Amino acid sequence: NAGVTQTPKFRVLKTGQSMTLLCAQDMNHEYMYWYRQDPGMGLRLIHYSVGEGTTAKGEVPDGYNVSRLKKQNFLLGLESAAPSQTSVYFCASRPFPGLGALRSTGELFFGEGSRLTVL
Amino acid sequence: EDKVVQSPLSLVVHEGDTVTLNCSYEVTNFRSLLWYKQEKKAPTFLFMLTSSGIEKKSGRLSSILDKKELFSILNITATQTGDSAIYLCAVEAGAQKLVFGQGTRLTINP
Numbered sequence: 001n002a003g004v005t006q007t008p009k010f011r012v013l014k015t016g017q018s019m020t021l022l023c024a025q026d027m028n029h030e031y032m033y034w035y036r037q038d039p040g041m042g043l044r045l046i047h048y049s050v051g052e053g054t055t056a057k058g059e060v061p062d063g064y065n066v067s068r069l070k071k072q073n074f075l076l077g078l079e080s081a082a083p084s085q086t087s088v089y090f091c092a093s094r095p096f097p098g099l100g101a102l103r104s105t106g107e108l109f110f111g112e113g114s115r116l117t118v119l
Numbered sequence: 120e121d122k123v124v125q126s127p128l129s130l131v132v133h134e135g136d137t138v139t140l141n142c143s144y145e146v147t148n149f150r151s152l153l154w155y156k157q158e159k160k161a162p163t164f165l166f167m168l169t170s171s172g173i174e175k176k177s178g179r180l181s182s183i184l185d186k187k188e189l190f191s192i193l194n195i196t197a198t199q200t201g202d203s204a205i206y207l208c209a210v211e212a213g214a215q216k217l218v219f220g221q222g223t224r225l226t227i228n229p
Contacts, residue, residue: 031215042125042207043162043219050215059121059218090161108153108209108217110161 002026006091006111013081013118021076021114023091030096032074033058033108034066036087043090049074081118089114121146121212125220133228136198140206140223143190148213152184152191155207157222162207165193195225203227 004025013019023032031050035043035058045058047066055066063085065077074093078085092108122145132138142152151169155162166175168184168191175182179198184191195202205222212218 033217035219040128040221040224042123042205042222043209045216045218048216056216058216107164107167108155108162112160 004091004093004109004111006089006114008114009112010115011117013078013116015082015118017081018077018079019081019116020078021089021091021116023074023076023093023111025072025074025093025109027093027095027109028071029093029109030071031094032068033092034064034074034076035090035092036060036085037090037113038087046076046089078116081116083118085116086118087116089116121210121216121218123208123210123218123220125206125208125223127223128221129224129226131226131228132198134198134200136227137194137196138198138225140193140195140208140225141190142192142208142220144208144210144220145189146210146212146218149186150211150213153209153211153217154182154191154193155209157205157207158203165206198227200227200229 007022033048034046044060049055049068052071067075091111126141153167154165166182171186179196182193207222208220
């Protein structure tokens, strides 16, 4: 079982370059999230998606774009990378919560993280 | 603006001590509060809390939620060096938005 897979795991960019991080999940989850984590800080929500074709802004969306063209994939794009975007990026997914006995734990399933350095 | 605040940000104790980590929140349309443990890589799930006053327990870890005062605590008894980690609190605010606090870095010294 692959779970949530992020690619690439490491990347070094120059200021102004563009790149895309790919998140893929094979659990048929409805909801997907992109977070960034900086030293000494928790996870900050960049963008999230509640279903195929839908996206929404999180706490720190500026400088990033996302797309969810297929249910299993959630792409995070940096159009013009800046040193402030140096961070570790985590993708996560979770299923539809359900009702009653079928209600999920709400657990987020995380990818292993992608370390991005912008010089 | 949805906000989740954890305290303390850092805590150093000796093995065997009991610790209490705090998480307070201000969010619209609260749905649930989740606790995670993060060691080297991705966070791992500990608990989800939705109802006030009902304690969730797993071994030496326990957690409780107070929806009136808008906070949760995570207790760890008889701490071990393996409990050293960053503990993260997350709150689900309407429309499936999950917001995390800054985390508490817990260090257990032998």
